[in-house]
Every structure is written in C-alpha cells, then in structure tokens.
Amino acid sequence: MAGCPAHRCTTTRGCLARARDGGGRGATPLDVRARGPRDMAAPPLAGFRDLGSPRRRVDLARTHPRWLRAGSCMARCASGLLGLLLCCAAAQDAAAQLRVVEVPLATRSSLDSLARLGFEVAGMRRVAGELHAVIVVSPETETRLARQGYKTTLPGLALAPTRVAEDTFRTFHSFDNPVSGIRATLSAWTSADTLIHVDSVGASLEGRPMLVVKIGPAADDPARPNVLFIATHHAREWISTAVAMKLIRWLADSGGAAIATHDVWVMPVENPDGYQYTFTNERYWRKNRRLNSGGSYGVDPNRNYPTFWGVDELGSSSWEYAETYRGTAPASEPETRAVMAFHAAHPPVVSLSYHSYGGLLLYPWGFRAGELPPDLTRYQALAGTELAPAVTDSVPGSPQEHYHPGPGWNLYATNGEYTDWAYRTYGTIAFTTELTNGCCLQGLYYGFEFPDDSVLVERVFRDNLPFARSLIDASGDLAHAPGASGLVPGVPRFTSLWPDSWLSLDASAPRPLSLTLRTGTGALVDRSVQTDSLRRGVLRTDWRTDLHLDAVRALRAVATNVSAELVSLAGAEPLDKGWRGWWRDSVGAPGAGKYSWYAAGGFDTLTSPPIDLRGRTAVWLQLWTRHNGSAFTPEQNGVIQFSGDSGRTWSNVALIVGDGPSWYPMRVDLPQAGGRRGAQVRFISNQFSWWLDAVGFASDATTVFAQLATAAGADVSENPVRSDQVVISWPATVGSARISVFTFTGERLYEATVAAPTNEYVWDLTVDGGARRVVNGAYIIVVDVDGNRYRKRLFVARPSQ
Known part of the structure; x- marks a missing residue:
C-alpha cells in the first residue's frame, strides 16, 4: 500500500509521514515510487557532521521504506483505502482553515483567560476605543472560544492573507525548494565560500536535517566563545528565517574580526517541518507536525524545553489543539532535542532567538511575573532601556x-521556553527578538505576513544588526562589554532596601554571612541573607532578606564594600504627607504597609514632596511597582521624571511599558540628584493601570556605619529639618540614653530610651505613638546620659502639605 501511486497525497507533510522514534533518524514517505530513499537529502550539503560527535560524519537525512514503523498513522488508518483517504483529507481540510481574528477584551482578566485557553495573543489593537486581541484560530479552537462567551471578528484594515500555492516568493523561501530553498541556498553558499560551514544536529519529526551554519574557521576552538542565533521556532514567522539568512551572508562577507575571534553559529530554521508546511498547505501554521493522540497536529517547539515545562496553564497548554500545546513531556520533540544537543556540544555564551512579531527584545525570566534574572544589569546593558534602546525600528x-x-x-507568561531554558541550564545570556511591529504597510495591518519586499526585509535586518554585533562582542567580555546603546553592566549593589533587601554581588564573591542593618532607632543589628538556584547567575548572585519588620535606615553587606542608605521612604500610608495625585489603594506591596498609590488607567500624575539631598552622592530611586499594560500597546506607559529644582523643570529618567501583574522592585540611578536641595520625583500614567509603593531616595555613599566622632554635645543630621526624619546623636557613652523632645513652651512631646553603646537615634517626627507628625516650628532636643544633659535647638520646616 505504501508504494501505491493512488496514495500520492501522503506527502512528507501528510498524516502518514511519521519518522521513526519521533524523527530522530529520518522519515519515510509512503510513496517510494514518487520519492526515492535519498531524495529527502537533496540537494546534498557539503561537510555534514554530527555536532554531538564531531569526529563521526553522518548522512542524517536519508530515508528508506523499511524505516516505516508499526503503530504509525498508516497503521491507525489501515481499515482500508477509503479510511486512508479520509484520514489524509481530514488533516488537510482542518489545516487549511486557520485564520486570523480579533477578540474584544472586556477586562484585563480576559487576556489571561485567552492564554489559559491555549491561544497565543499575537497582537493588541484599539478599535473604536476598545481593546482587541489578535489571535489565530482553527475550527476546534474557535468553538472552544465561543463556549467561553468570546466573539470573534475579522481584522479591519488588514492585508489580504497570502494564498499558499506555488513557492514563488521573491524574499521568502521554503525549506525544500530544490533551487531557492533554505537547504539549496546553504549548499550553494558552502560550495562557494570557505567561511560558511553547514552542519546537522539531528533530524526533524519528518526527517529534515536540523541545520546549523558556522561562519568563520571550520574547526572549533575552546578559546573562541560560542554565539548562537536561532530562528523560526514557530513556522509562520518567515521574517525570522529571512533575517537569519541575511546574518549568515553578512558575517561571511563583512564579519572580519568577529568571526575570527568567535565561533558564531546560526540555525536559520528550528522547525523545518512546520516551516515547509506554511509554504505548501497553511500559511498560519505555528507548531511542528507531530500527530497527537487525539488526532490533532503539532507541538509548540517553544513550550517544549525542560525548564519550567508545564508549571501552569497560563504559560503553555496541555490541550493538544492549542497553539501553545507543550507536548506530552519535556523535550518530547526531536527538534527540541536537537537544540539541546547543540548546547551540550557547543555551549553558547550568548544567544538570540528570532521570532515575529511585536517589536520586542525579551530576556528571562518569562515563566512567572515579577521574577528578575540575577544578571539583570548585564541583560539591561545589552537590551537597552526604553530611554536608551538597543534596536531601532525604521x-x-x-x-x-x-x-x-x-x-x-512583560509580553505574557511562557513556560518550557527557549531563553529560560538556555539561561538556567547553560548560563547562556539568551534573548528573544520579536521582529517587526506587525503594522503597518500603507495603513494596513500585516501581522505575521511581512511584505515580500527585499528592501523592507533588508531594513529589518539592518535595524537588528547592531544588536547582533553587540552580542558577539559581549561574548568575549561578558562582564564589561557595552551594549549597542552604549550601556554597561552596573557594579555590585543593592537594588532594594525595604521591605525586602535585594543585593546583587559578583557570582565569584564569597557568600556574605549577613547584612548589618542600621535601624531607625540607631541600633546596629545583623540579618541573614538567602539565595537559591534561580538567583545564581553567570556574573551575579542575588541575595534577598525580608526586612519588612525592621525600620531600615541603612544596610551593609558583611565582608564587602557594598552599602546603601535610605534617605527617604513613603508608601501612601496615612503619615506619608506631601504627596499629590493618584488614588490610595487598599493593597500595598508585600510587607510594605496597608496601602499603595494607584493610577486607574487614565492620564494622572503622582508627585513627591521635595527632599534635601545636599551632601549626598551616588543617589538612586528605589520603588516597588506592578502594572497592567501590554507590550503590544506601548502608548500605554508609565513615565518617571526627576526634578532637582523643586519642580520648576523635569526630565525623564525611566519609562515602563508592558505587563507586570506582580510586585517587583525597581532601581533608577540618579547621578544628577546628588547635592540637590529640592529633589523631587513624579510618576505619570498614560492610560496605564499602575501601582507604586515603598518609594524613596537612597545613596550608595553612606557614612552611617563609620564610628561616630566624639561630640561635645547633642547634634542633629539636618537643621532645619525638611524631610520626615532626623538623626539625633550624642557623645559615646557607657550607659543608656534618654531622648526627650519639648516644645519651646516646655511641653514634652516625645521620649525614647536608647541602650549603650548606640549613640544616635532616628526620630520620624511623629508623636502620640506615631499617630501624627509634629507641625513645623521650633523644638528643644534633650539627651540625658551618664549624668550629663545635652540640649539642641531643632527647627522643622517641611514643605507645605
């Protein structure tokens, strides 16, 4: 039956072309008369070698009729010729009905609901003021969507979908075309250029070779760092392969020192079966071509990696019809195992996975909102920031x-995804680029179908080339190399002081046994620090401590030179006066108090009171935040501005875009704030649902841990006091000290006792057990200690409230 010409519909993409052992050693087309045993490998690729075993030459793409295994789709459909034809026809008909639709979103939770139903949200658009999600549906998934109450509409102002017929595109090329296909092109380049070497790391489910191109010297050299560029996990994202092919050509023609001192690899198609299928059957196909147990096809290759595989239904789906179906087990797919084999043989220092679309540059972590990589400063220096981007869009x-x-x-949660796996497993500084915005050509939305225009494709490549070059350069000096925007990694430092301490230290540094904490009452106490495997990076390790029960004034990491002082702190609590704008929400950051500031999604501004930073250097802003936005709608954003002149002029210091549904800390360096008398920050929400808590100025240059000099009497940290606290100090003592605060009329307002040897106390200017702050005016500080009485006149002159 396999040799019957009547069944020539059973191509290598059909329901019957299943490879032995999931495709690890090739596949066999049933119609051997129409396709000979070696045809799958044509045209031949010079110099194939198995990268897992470099000494053993292999011919991975051979096919042979005797490799057809029992239990294949043929066995399941073998009830007769009619059953066979119906099986094939059903697969073709279902596949041909994928279409792009829009789904109106009533609330933010609707987006999560779509993800839990297994849809990849490809884009977001505003239609007549209403937010719509762009998704791809099949008849099965659209039925499931309807059952949940969602209504779909065809996209307005969209380009007509590409009709898959003949492989005649000018810029985009299939995998198998014997003249212009990916295999044919690489074979021709290899024959003509001694700098291009094509290797195979395995075979796909249907037996296509998993091709990896090395540009530069043929031999591997441990002295040269490995860099990997990988494209098209998802079959329909043609622009990804086009950019990868252009990168190969550019490196061979113009790479120069980059390819002489680095081992640069490019995998232009991670999903060759699905990619080929988009040229012959279904333009919007995403997954590979696995025949699943329920009769559906495909596993999402970018949800099949072992790290965080299947941790929830938000980042991947267990439903086999879903676009984000993760497969039956981690690394169940031969394409995934091929990528894993490459990493084992040639661990990349950095890597980049090309996808489309969205105009995004993403890095770990993706599996859970609020989690940040320990090598965050390295990632941010390479990827850039909203104010200093690494990739322009022209x-x-x-x-x-x-x-x-x-x-x-920031885009959406993913699990079993490549960059999380590569970073956690091999320490690869891995990125995902979502190429192009998806809009617009002559005002029309193109989405996955980037125009078949060589000039526009070249523009996308040129926009992304500086970032690719910066990754290659950084692989040789990971700790210090600047990114494409000129940013460099930050030094070891604190990124949060309260309510949790987040401390970033060199990964090679000895473990800090503890933190020394200078409390708000002046006492010195020790706190332990913790880390785990998720917080151990390549360059840095994050150490975290819950300090929400402590009144933190300053922190120092024991046995290091890393310390920081909290100059001011506020968080929408009743005593946090002087802040203007936004609402007070009843839920604060974990451990930070009962309230947080909240912008409800319109246009609104929150402004801090002025803080006196004279005498301060190395100033930064600490805050905890969460937000509901979308990376697809960057016009929804949050702007952070700084003023050093009490609000007369403002400058942007940070911009937040995308989703962030869980609280996380953020550090914003403010070198311009040092020494400013009227330092203020403000937060501007632009149609952005935004929460803020534990906001304050901090300084990495602090003297609070230095031995206090002997003083003749009581002293204060500032006079007049314009902030919400003052530090009272006195000569070193052997006994406990009693601090009293009086009005000028002699009324005692406040009293506290401090045990020796501490000789300072931080008063937060509150009385009546913290119920209210003192009004502006003159006060007398009295310190009784060791039989001596010290007096100090204090003036409080906080900004008007």
Missing part, C-alpha cells in the same frame, strides 16, 4: 521608534 509605517526591552513576562 520600517516605514511602524508606529514605534524602537523595540521595547524587558523580561519575557
């Missing part, structure tokens, strides 16, 4: 000027 008609950088969960 495609005509694009509504954005640059690609938006951030952790993967």
Whole structure:
C-alpha cells in the first residue's frame, strides 16, 4: 500500500509521514515510487557532521521504506483505502482553515483567560476605543472560544492573507525548494565560500536535517566563545528565517574580526517541518507536525524545553489543539532535542532567538511575573532601556521608534521556553527578538505576513544588526562589554532596601554571612541573607532578606564594600504627607504597609514632596511597582521624571511599558540628584493601570556605619529639618540614653530610651505613638546620659502639605 501511486497525497507533510522514534533518524514517505530513499537529502550539503560527535560524519537525512514503523498513522488508518483517504483529507481540510481574528477584551482578566485557553495573543489593537486581541484560530479552537462567551471578528484594515500555492516568493523561501530553498541556498553558499560551514544536529519529526551554519574557521576552538542565533521556532514567522539568512551572508562577507575571534553559529530554521508546511498547505501554521493522540497536529517547539515545562496553564497548554500545546513531556520533540544537543556540544555564551512579531527584545525570566534574572544589569546593558534602546525600528509605517526591552513576562507568561531554558541550564545570556511591529504597510495591518519586499526585509535586518554585533562582542567580555546603546553592566549593589533587601554581588564573591542593618532607632543589628538556584547567575548572585519588620535606615553587606542608605521612604500610608495625585489603594506591596498609590488607567500624575539631598552622592530611586499594560500597546506607559529644582523643570529618567501583574522592585540611578536641595520625583500614567509603593531616595555613599566622632554635645543630621526624619546623636557613652523632645513652651512631646553603646537615634517626627507628625516650628532636643544633659535647638520646616 505504501508504494501505491493512488496514495500520492501522503506527502512528507501528510498524516502518514511519521519518522521513526519521533524523527530522530529520518522519515519515510509512503510513496517510494514518487520519492526515492535519498531524495529527502537533496540537494546534498557539503561537510555534514554530527555536532554531538564531531569526529563521526553522518548522512542524517536519508530515508528508506523499511524505516516505516508499526503503530504509525498508516497503521491507525489501515481499515482500508477509503479510511486512508479520509484520514489524509481530514488533516488537510482542518489545516487549511486557520485564520486570523480579533477578540474584544472586556477586562484585563480576559487576556489571561485567552492564554489559559491555549491561544497565543499575537497582537493588541484599539478599535473604536476598545481593546482587541489578535489571535489565530482553527475550527476546534474557535468553538472552544465561543463556549467561553468570546466573539470573534475579522481584522479591519488588514492585508489580504497570502494564498499558499506555488513557492514563488521573491524574499521568502521554503525549506525544500530544490533551487531557492533554505537547504539549496546553504549548499550553494558552502560550495562557494570557505567561511560558511553547514552542519546537522539531528533530524526533524519528518526527517529534515536540523541545520546549523558556522561562519568563520571550520574547526572549533575552546578559546573562541560560542554565539548562537536561532530562528523560526514557530513556522509562520518567515521574517525570522529571512533575517537569519541575511546574518549568515553578512558575517561571511563583512564579519572580519568577529568571526575570527568567535565561533558564531546560526540555525536559520528550528522547525523545518512546520516551516515547509506554511509554504505548501497553511500559511498560519505555528507548531511542528507531530500527530497527537487525539488526532490533532503539532507541538509548540517553544513550550517544549525542560525548564519550567508545564508549571501552569497560563504559560503553555496541555490541550493538544492549542497553539501553545507543550507536548506530552519535556523535550518530547526531536527538534527540541536537537537544540539541546547543540548546547551540550557547543555551549553558547550568548544567544538570540528570532521570532515575529511585536517589536520586542525579551530576556528571562518569562515563566512567572515579577521574577528578575540575577544578571539583570548585564541583560539591561545589552537590551537597552526604553530611554536608551538597543534596536531601532525604521520600517516605514511602524508606529514605534524602537523595540521595547524587558523580561519575557512583560509580553505574557511562557513556560518550557527557549531563553529560560538556555539561561538556567547553560548560563547562556539568551534573548528573544520579536521582529517587526506587525503594522503597518500603507495603513494596513500585516501581522505575521511581512511584505515580500527585499528592501523592507533588508531594513529589518539592518535595524537588528547592531544588536547582533553587540552580542558577539559581549561574548568575549561578558562582564564589561557595552551594549549597542552604549550601556554597561552596573557594579555590585543593592537594588532594594525595604521591605525586602535585594543585593546583587559578583557570582565569584564569597557568600556574605549577613547584612548589618542600621535601624531607625540607631541600633546596629545583623540579618541573614538567602539565595537559591534561580538567583545564581553567570556574573551575579542575588541575595534577598525580608526586612519588612525592621525600620531600615541603612544596610551593609558583611565582608564587602557594598552599602546603601535610605534617605527617604513613603508608601501612601496615612503619615506619608506631601504627596499629590493618584488614588490610595487598599493593597500595598508585600510587607510594605496597608496601602499603595494607584493610577486607574487614565492620564494622572503622582508627585513627591521635595527632599534635601545636599551632601549626598551616588543617589538612586528605589520603588516597588506592578502594572497592567501590554507590550503590544506601548502608548500605554508609565513615565518617571526627576526634578532637582523643586519642580520648576523635569526630565525623564525611566519609562515602563508592558505587563507586570506582580510586585517587583525597581532601581533608577540618579547621578544628577546628588547635592540637590529640592529633589523631587513624579510618576505619570498614560492610560496605564499602575501601582507604586515603598518609594524613596537612597545613596550608595553612606557614612552611617563609620564610628561616630566624639561630640561635645547633642547634634542633629539636618537643621532645619525638611524631610520626615532626623538623626539625633550624642557623645559615646557607657550607659543608656534618654531622648526627650519639648516644645519651646516646655511641653514634652516625645521620649525614647536608647541602650549603650548606640549613640544616635532616628526620630520620624511623629508623636502620640506615631499617630501624627509634629507641625513645623521650633523644638528643644534633650539627651540625658551618664549624668550629663545635652540640649539642641531643632527647627522643622517641611514643605507645605
């Protein structure tokens, strides 16, 4: 039956072309008369070698009729010729009905619901003021969507979908075309250029070779760092392969020192079966071509990696019809195992996975909102920031000027995804680029179907080339190399002081046994620090401590030179006066108090009171935040501005775009704030649902841990006091000290006792057990200690409230 010409519909993409052992050693087309045993490998690729075993030459793409295994689709459909034809026809008909639709979103939770139903949200658009999600549906998934009450509409102002017929595109090329296909092109390049070497790391489910191109010297050299560029996990994302092919050509023609001192590899198609299928059957196909147990096809290759595989139904799906179906087990797919084999043989220092679309530059972590990688400063220096981006977007008609950088969960949660796996397993500094914005060409939305225009494709490649080059350069000096935007990794430092301490230290540094904490009452106490495998990176290790029960004034990491002082702190609590704007929400950051500031999604501004930073250097802003936005709608954003002149002029210091549904800390360096008398910050929400808590100025240059000099009497940290606290100090003592605060009329307002040897106390200017702050005016500080009485006149002159 396999040799019967009547069944020539059973191509290598059909329901019957299953490879032995999931495709690890090739596949066999049933119609051997129409396709000979070696045809799958044509045209031959010079110099194939198995990268897992470099000494053993292999011919991975051979096929042979005797490899057809029992239990294949043929066995399941073998009830007769009619059953066989119906099986094939059903697969073709179902596949041909994928279409792009829009789904109106009533609330933010609707987006999570779509993800839990297994849809990849490909884009977000505003239609008549209403937010719509762009998704791809099949008849099965659209039925499931309808059962949940969702209504779909066809996209307005969209390009007509590409009709898959003949492989005649000018810029995009299939995998198998014997003249212009990916295999044919690489074979021709290899024959003509001694700098291009094509290797195979395995075979796909249907037996296509998993091709990896090395540009530069043929031999591997441990002295040269490995860099990997990988494209098209998802079959329909043609622009990814086009950019990868252009990168190969550019490196061979112009790479120079980059390819002489680095081992640069490019895998232009991670999903060759699905990619080929988009040229012959279904343009919008995403997954590979696995025949699942329920009769559906495909596993999402970018949800099949072992790290965090299947941790929830938000980042991947267990439903086999879903676009984000993760498979039956981690690394169940031969394509995934091929990528894993490459990493084992040639661990990349850095890597980049090309996808489309969205105009984004993403890095770990993606599996859970609020989680940040321990090597965050390295990622941010390479990917850039919203104010100093690494990748510009110059495609005509694009509504954005640059690609938006951030952790993967800024887009949506993913698990079993490549970059999380590569970073956690091999320490690879791994990125995902979502190429192009998806809009617009002559005002029309193109989405996955980037125009078949060589000039526009070249523009996308040129926009992304500086970032690719910066990754290659960084692989040789990971700790110090600047990114494409000129940013460099930050030094070891605190990124949060309260309510949790987040401390970033060199990964090679000895473990800090503890933190020394200078409390708000002046006491010195020790607190332990913790880390785990998730917080151990390549360059840095994060150490964290819960300090929400402590009144933190300053922190120092024992046995290091890393310390920081909290100059001011506020969080929408009743005593946090002087802040203007926004609402007070009843839920604060974990451990930070009962309230947080909240912008409800319109246009609103929150402004801090002025803080006196004279005498301060190395100033930074600490805050905890969460937000509901979308990386697809960057016009929804949050702007952080700084003023050093009490609000007369303002400058942007940070911009937040995308989703962030869980609280996380953020550090914003403010070198311009040092020494400013009227330092203020403000937060501007632009149609952005935004929460803020534990906001304060901090300084990495602190003297609070230095031995206090002997004083003749009581002293205070500032006079007049313009902030919400003052430090009272006195000469070193052997006994406990009693601190009293009086009005000028002699009324005692406040009293506290401090045990020796501490000789300072931080008063937060509150009385009546913290119920209210003192009013502006003059006060007398009295310190009784060791039989001596010290007096100090204090003036409180906080800004008007």
